[in-house]
Amino acid sequence: xxxxxxxxxxxxxxxxxxxxxxxxxxxxxxxxxxxxxxxxxxxxxxxxxxxxxxxxxxxxxxxxxxxxxxxxxxxxxxxxxxxxxxxxxxxxxx
Amino acid sequence: xxxxxxxxxxxxxxxxxxxxxxxxxxxxxxxxxxxxxxxxxxxxxxxxxxxxxxxxxxxxxxxxxxxxxxxxxxxxxxxxxxxxxxxxxxxxxxxxxxxxxxxxxxxxxxxxxxxxxxxxxxxxxxxxxxxxxxxxxxxxxxxxxxxxxxxxxxxxxxxxxxxxxxxxxxxxxxxxxxxxxxxxxxxxxxxxxxxxxxxxxxxxxxxxxxxxxxxxxxxxxxxxxxxxxxxxxxxxxxxxxxxxxxxxxxxxxxxxxxxxxxxxxxxxxxxxxxxxxxxxxxxxxxxxxxxxxxxxxxxxxxxxxxxxxxxxxxxxxxxxxxxxxxxxxxxxxxxxxxxxxxxxxxxxxxxxxxxxxxxxxxxxxxxxxxxxxxxxxxxxxxxxxxxxxxxxxxxxxxxxxxxxxxxxxxxxxxxxxxxxxxxxxxxxxxxxxxxxxxxxxxxxxxxxxxxxxxxxxxxxxxxxxxxxxxxxxxxxxxxxxx
Numbered sequence: 001x002x003x004x005x006x007x008x009x010x011x012x013x014x015x016x017x018x019x020x021x022x023x024x025x026x027x028x029x030x031x032x033x034x035x036x037x038x039x040x041x042x043x044x045x046x047x048x049x050x051x052x053x054x055x056x057x058x059x060x061x062x063x064x065x066x067x068x069x070x071x072x073x074x075x076x077x078x079x080x081x082x083x084x085x086x087x088x089x090x091x092x093x094x
Numbered sequence: 095x096x097x098x099x100x101x102x103x104x105x106x107x108x109x110x111x112x113x114x115x116x117x118x119x120x121x122x123x124x125x126x127x128x129x130x131x132x133x134x135x136x137x138x139x140x141x142x143x144x145x146x147x148x149x150x151x152x153x154x155x156x157x158x159x160x161x162x163x164x165x166x167x168x169x170x171x172x173x174x175x176x177x178x179x180x181x182x183x184x185x186x187x188x189x190x191x192x193x194x195x196x197x198x199x200x201x202x203x204x205x206x207x208x209x210x211x212x213x214x215x216x217x218x219x220x221x222x223x224x225x226x227x228x229x230x231x232x233x234x235x236x237x238x239x240x241x242x243x244x245x246x247x248x249x250x251x252x253x254x255x256x257x258x259x260x261x262x263x264x265x266x267x268x269x270x271x272x273x274x275x276x277x278x279x280x281x282x283x284x285x286x287x288x289x290x291x292x293x294x295x296x297x298x299x300x301x302x303x304x305x306x307x308x309x310x311x312x313x314x315x316x317x318x319x320x321x322x323x324x325x326x327x328x329x330x331x332x333x334x335x336x337x338x339x340x341x342x343x344x345x346x347x348x349x350x351x352x353x354x355x356x357x358x359x360x361x362x363x364x365x366x367x368x369x370x371x372x373x374x375x376x377x378x379x380x381x382x383x384x385x386x387x388x389x390x391x392x393x394x395x396x397x398x399x400x401x402x403x404x405x406x407x408x409x410x411x412x413x414x415x416x417x418x419x420x421x422x423x424x425x426x427x428x429x430x431x432x433x434x435x436x437x438x439x440x441x442x443x444x445x446x447x448x449x450x451x452x453x454x455x456x457x458x459x460x461x462x463x464x465x466x467x468x469x470x471x472x473x474x475x476x477x478x479x480x481x482x483x484x485x486x487x488x489x490x491x492x493x494x495x496x497x498x499x500x501x502x503x504x505x506x507x508x509x510x511x512x513x514x515x516x517x518x519x520x521x522x523x524x525x526x527x528x529x530x531x532x533x534x535x536x537x538x539x540x541x542x543x544x545x546x547x548x549x550x551x552x553x554x555x556x557x558x559x560x561x562x563x564x565x566x567x568x569x570x571x572x573x574x575x576x
Contacts, residue, residue, distance in 0.1 A: 009449070016407065016452045017414065017432040018445055028449065035450055039396040042466050045473070059325035072189040078421035087416055090428045 004033050095121040098252040098571045101161050101309040108160055115160035119143065119204060122162040125253045126206060129575060133229045133251060135244035137167050137177070139207040144171060145199035157316045159202035164257045166245050167208045168215060169300065170289035171195055178291040179211040179223045179241075182439025183419045192289025193321045194258060194300050201316040206254060209244030213441045214410065215262055215293040217241050218513045220269075221504050222443040229500070230272060231572040232538055236497040239269035242303065246273040249303045251575045256304045256313055262293045263398050264493075264517035266301035267528035271492035271541030274530045274570065275303050276310045276558070281549050282523025283328035285314075286321035292409040294402035295326075297520045306568055307529060307559040311335035314551060328549075335552055339559040343379050347557070349544075350386035350485035352516070360512060361494045368532035368540040369491050372561070376489075379560055386481050386488060390473050394518030397474065400454050400467035401521065406444075407451025413439065475522040482547040487557060490516040492528040492541040519545050527554045530567035539567075 009029050013020045020028060070083075079086040095117060096103065107113035123143075130136040143162070165171060168178040170188035172195075177183040191199065199205070212222040220228040220243025228243035230236045231251035238247040242259025246269030249257050259266045261279045270277025278301045285300040292298060302313035312335075319332035351373060355361070361369075377383055415421035415435030422434035440448070454463035481488060493513050519526045528543040546554045562568055 004453075008453075012449050012453045012456065015456065016448050017411075017429070017436055018440075018448060019433050019437040020445075024442075028446065031446060032450055032453070035399065036453075039399050039454075039463065039467075042393055042396050042400075042470055043462070045390070045393060045470055047469055061322070072187075073418075076186065076189075076418035078415060078418070085417055088425050088427050088431050092427055 004036055005029060097125075097576055098305065099255060100306050101158070101255045101304065101312055102306070104161055104255060105159070118160055119162060122206060122254055126248075129251050129253055130248065133231060133234070133247045134226050135210055135228050135247035135251070135253070136164065136207050137179070137210050137225055137244070138175065140174070140205065144174070144205040145203055155201055157201040157312060158198060160204060161202065161256070162204045162206050162254050163198065164207050164209050164245060164248050164254050165195065165205055166211050166242050166257070166259045168211065168260055168291040169195060169258060170291070171205065171208065174208065176208070176291070178215070179213045179225065180439065180441070180444070181224045181420060182413045182435070183291075186419050188289070190289060193286035193323060194317050195289065197317050197319075198258070198313075203316075209242070209248055209257060211243055211245070212241035212265075213444050214291065214406070215241040215260060215265055215298075216406065216443050216447055218264060218268055219498070219503065220244070221500060222441055224441055227500050230497050231575055232273065233497065233536075235499055236538070237272065237500055239272035239493070239497065241265040242269050245303050246270060246275055246277075249273070249275055249305065250572060252571065256302055256309060258300060258313075259303050260290060260298060260300050261520065262297045262402060263520045264514045266303060267492050267517065267526065267541070267543060268513060270303055270528045271543075272497040272539060274539035274541075274567065275305060276307050276527065276529050276562075276568070277301055277303050278310055278314060278527045278551070278554070279520060279525060280314065280551060281328070281525045283326050284330070284525075284549070284551065285317045286324040286327050288321055288323040288327075294405035295409060296405060297398075297402060297523070307527075307555060307562045308336060308339055310527070311339060311555040311559075314555075330549065333552070335555050338552055338556045340556070341560050341563045343376075343381055343557055343560045344486070344553065346382070347380065348382045348384055348485045349376055350384050350481055350488040352391065352488055352490040353385050353387045354391055355490040355516070356385070358494065358515070360515065361491060362496055364496065364534040365491050365494060365540055369542055372489070372531045372542050375564060376561065379564060384485055386485060388477050388481060390470065390477050391518050393470050394474055394521055395512065395514055397467045397470050398514065398517070398521050399450070400463050401471065403447045403451035404455050404464050405451070407448045407455065410440075410444065410448055471521050474518060478519070478522060478524060478545075479547070486546075486553065487550070488545040490543060490545070492516060492543045496534050496538045496540065516543065524548055525551055525554060527558050529558050529562055531565075532567055533570070
């Protein structure tokens with residue numbers, strides 16, 4: 001936590017697909033440091049051995065195809081070509 | 095028409111034909127048109143309300159026949175824009191109704207619009223909305239609480255008799271407390287989340303904002319029942335939560351006062367004084383009072399922070415401009431499109447939470463933060479379970495402070511988050527109900543809450559109703575809206 005700095009911020013921003021401009025980055029570093037310092041209090045708690053996490057159970061349904069009208073879903077596409085979603089270039093030529 | 099009528103009163107008027115459905119609809123349409131703009135509580139007023147069942151009565155169980163309502167913007171309504179209060183979804187039209195919407199429509203409710211909120215539910219004040227802050231009808235210079243800010247303000251100002259909100263860590267009960275309303279966070283899984291836009295999936299639940307306990311129990315009755323479309327929906331039968339509301343506490347009831355509510359320094363003296371009066375009131379109704387220590391409670395905000403930010407970072411990764419929602423223009427490759435779309439679409443609080451979330455989940459930090467928080471979460475759960483072996487319900491103030499001024503805390507995230515001190519039950523998925531419990535010297539509402547064990551909603555409603563009926567706080571309304 002003590003190590004949280006601009007470099008760390010930009011690394012996390014990249015992982016998050018977010019852009020942080022220089023103006024924002026000082027404020028974000030300070031605020032996130034404060035938040036991390038606050039949550040660091042959990043480190044002081046001795047762990048009880050009895051407290052078990054809740055076990056989640058997968059809920060499955062039958063593997064059956066069903067029909068639905070896809071036109072309304074496709075209509076939401078920012079850009080489309082017939083039944084395809086169109087996005088910008090993924091692999092650029094070198 | 096009576097301003098501030100409850101659902102119960104409207105139902106009775108409609109059934110006795112003292113009121114017509116058109117009269118009711120016209121009255122509330124006019125109320126919304128008159129007051130919603132200044133309160134900034136609505137993102138959209140529907141010119142043609144949904145769910146009016148006059149033409150199609152099939153399957154209607156009549157619970158909410160012709161009762162108008164408004165819906166938080168993160169609950170999908172078929173063929174309506176559903177944006178979760180975010181620019182990134184400002185053009186998203188929901189292709190289906192959320193299960194809770196289907197259920198209130200089936201009950202006959204009429205949906206008048208969608209309400210303002212903190213973006214994706216991320217805020218405790220209603221200030222983190224690209225549509226601007228919602229104002230509290232009790233004092234328009236103050237916040238109504240968040241994130242279900244518009245839903246609470248609309249009901250408090252008498253623009254509709256009820257609204258749906260959602261809560262992840264106080265987002266129904268906080269606004270209920272700041273606006274003199276009743277708000278329930280139900281047992282996790284009691285109400286379906288199908289069609290509810292996710293913030294932190296292991297905490298998110300739908301809850302109603304109403305003027306009275308009876309009305310709240312009525313909405314819970316309409317919403318409850320298993321939903322196979324939500325894999326976390328509990329397989330418990332629907333039940334009528336209004337049926338045991340007789341104005342009496344259960345016999346030999348013991349109520350536990352959470353010790354932090356009496357000792358914590360952050361509690362406003364007027365909130366504390368109202369809480370002390372509520373304890374006396376419960377004693378006079380026959381409850382035995384016991385002080386209960388929950389030593390791990392003070393860590394619940396930190397646990398909530400970590401878990402909710404981690405889940406938010408994961409849930410919000412889907413908003414990238416590919417399939418729906420807004421997409422940034424003039425981008426030269428896919429990653430550039432993701433980044434520009436998210437930069438333009440998300441507000442500052444949402445970005446802050448995604449950053450913290452991905453940090454606590456990232457390599458080298460996961461054990462120290464997320465895994466540790468999960469372990470402490472289990473300790474908090476065990477502590478509450480032990481407490482409920484000694485007492486039937488627990489109580490605390492809902493929020494430690496009075497409604498604060500708009501802008502007062504918006505640049506101090508940690509101070510703002512402290513308002514969630516008594517929302518610890520969200521991290522363990524047990525229910526709590528906030529109800530009115532008095533006013534400050536300047537006339538601002540103060541609430542307090544009952545916590546119960548899993549699936550104790552019937553007991554919570556019964557107890558809250560008995561308290562409410564012995565007081566008159568719920569009969570008071572903000573001036574300027576009569």
